[in-house]
């Protein structure tokens with residue numbers, strides 16, 4: 001992927017707090033989405049991935065930071081944001097009206113934005129559905145009358161019918177069978193190439209992210225701890241949490257060394273990273289020092305486009 005100067009859509013230093021007195025669910029997270037590029041956002045359940053996505057979609061308010069579209073600040077209430085940024089979610093059936101056909105639901109954004117006559121909207125919706133592999137015979141059915149894969153294809157058609165520039169995908173394949181997952185991933189990759197869409201792809205599956213995405217950002221406890229080119233993060237992770245995350249993925253390579261490269265601490269509990277002001281991985285990190293618990297490490301560039309928030313990054317040559 002070529003270096004690009006200006007991202008289409010960004011979250012800058014974004015923070016989200018669910019209620020006063022609560023700890024921040026997301027702290028100072030920055031996300032940059034470029035035309036024709038897919039950014040994978042990975043991390044364990046509850047790390048803040050979906051909250052980040054929801055903040056970028058305006059579904060939860062930011063307690064700090066801002067969104068920009070083409071370099072200028074944008075409010076979640078602005079029409080240009082709603083037209084430019086669309087989303088697909090894990091359970092597409094839940095996001096459709098169960099009483100309406102897929103065709104009617106896919107045509108709905110055109111009606112909301114005042115585009116075309118009823119006949120024209122139907123024709124455009126059918127064309128959009130056909131483009132993502134949903135036949136007219138399927139399109140006239142309700143969500144509960146088609147498979148999960150067909151439903152997710154229709155959700156993609158509904159998200160792209162207004163020709164957005166950005167697609168936010170929150171765990172879009174995790175509820176699907178493996179064979180269907182591959183088809184949906186292929187479809188997303190095609191859309192990225194054909195339409196130049198910028199995508200945020202959220203997943204807990206590192207294999208899926210490595211195969212689909214151009215860049216990867218790793219989140220832990222509400223912060224981005226590492227980001228860079230997807231192959232670099234997959235093959236040469238430098239943050240101890242990213243290394244532990246990679247080591248937890250089962251390997252099909254029987255010659256691979258099964259020993260983890262780092263051993264996370266357990267049961268010591270002498271440092272509570274969530275309560276102290278420093279690194280939030282300190283509680284589990286085998287490389288923790290007093291510096292780690294004094295102040296949170298900033299994302300620093302270790303090599304071009306590879307940033308790590310760690311005072312003592314993992315050395316990949318060890319294995």
Ligand code: SF4
Pocket residue numbers: 239240241279280281282283285286287288289292297309310311312313
């Ligand atoms: S900053 Fe310190 S505690 Fe945090 S991941 Fe790096 S070495 Fe571990």
